[in-house]
Amino acid sequence: MNRAFARFAYRLLLSLHPASFQDEFGTEMLWIFDEEYSQGGAAYMFLDGVISLLRQCSRLEKDRGQLSIASGEIITGPGIGPVRLLQAGVTLSLILFSLNQLGSHPSPFTLSVRWSDRVPCYTITLRAPSHAEVVLESTP
Amino acid sequence: MKSEPAKSSPLSSATLHILLALAGGNLHGYGIIKEVTRNSDGHYRLGPGTLYDNLKKLMDAGLVADAATASSSKRKPVSSKEDDRRFYTLTKDGKNALAAEVDRLQSVVREAKLRLQEARTGKA
Numbered sequence: 001m002n003r004a005f006a007r008f009a010y011r012l013l014l015s016l017h018p019a020s021f022q023d024e025f026g027t028e029m030l031w032i033f034d035e036e037y038s039q040g041g042a043a044y045m046f047l048d049g050v051i052s053l054l055r056q057c058s059r060l061e062k063d064r065g066q067l068s069i070a071s072g073e074i075i076t077g078p079g080i081g082p083v084r085l086l087q088a089g090v091t092l093s094l095i096l097f098s099l100n101q102l103g104s105h106p107s108p109f110t111l112s113v114r115w116s117d118r119v120p121c122y123t124i125t126l127r128a129p130s131h132a133e134v135v136l137e138s139t140p
Numbered sequence: 141m142k143s144e145p146a147k148s149s150p151l152s153s154a155t156l157h158i159l160l161a162l163a164g165g166n167l168h169g170y171g172i173i174k175e176v177t178r179n180s181d182g183h184y185r186l187g188p189g190t191l192y193d194n195l196k197k198l199m200d201a202g203l204v205a206d207a208a209t210a211s212s213s214k215r216k217p218v219s220s221k222e223d224d225r226r227f228y229t230l231t232k233d234g235k236n237a238l239a240a241e242v243d244r245l246q247s248v249v250r251e252a253k254l255r256l257q258e259a260r261t262g263k264a
Contacts, residue, residue, distance in 0.1 A: 025192040028169045028226065032188040035170055045187050052189025 006042055007033065012091050013049045017056050046095045151241045154194045157184055159203065159230060159238045166207040168225040169195070195228060203234035 010033050014026050033045055151159070161167060161175035169191055176186045198204040207227035230238070 021192070021196070024196070025169075025188075029188040029192060031225075032170050032173065032191075044185065045189075048187025048189040052187070052193050055189075055193050 003037060006037060009091075009095060010042075010045065010049060013046065013053065013095065016053055016091055018060050021056050050092070050095060150244060151237070152194070153184065154186060154190050155198065156238075156241060157186065158191070158194055158198065159234060159241075162204060162228060162230040162234070163238060166227045166229045168227050170225075172228070198234070199228075201233075203231055203237050204228050205231050 007030075011030065014022060014029060017026070029049075033042065036042055036045060157176045157180065158172055160179060161172045164175065167175060169188065172195075173186050173188070173191060176184060195204060199206075205228070207229040
């Protein structure tokens, strides 16, 4: 895969992180990505980046009191707007594409959409190599 | 205000590996990743997202600090490329937390050995 494209996708992923986290660690994370990419180990960093994004966002939402965590599920409330959701969707699509390009392993993501009262509900399931599973679900 | 870590709460794998890596000396982010991989014989791979997420928590808890601000005896960079990299250092509280965790793990191993021994003698 094109190095510039992989870097662009990773930068996009970083741009979704909270601003304070980006300001503090964004440059260093991109530097590590460059170093690891040159050694051929970039695929796992996309998954790591998505998990990091979920952690940061969940912390942010928790601080705002808009997030409830129950039995390993992160349920997003109405605080996440459609633009942010679209942004996340585009980024995840790019990451999925990148992962398919990088390795022959099956994609660790599954994405399903169901409709409830004419409102789309997205469920994204990530499977980490350590068998950890994170489910991000939007509710109408 | 710094949040005080619970004295008895076990550290996560990532946290333990980061503290162990920093126990050997001040390191920058990529240095920590490399050190963790080396210490675990490549079995534990730390990604940058996990690393900085944990570093942020450790810094908030006062267990890790920015080496440039924490100490006047700043570590000399290995190469000119590392000049502008941020180095992290283990604080006194960090060393104490690591020592407490090692003690906790030792007692777990001791207990596990005892139980295994009992199980063996019970079967015999």
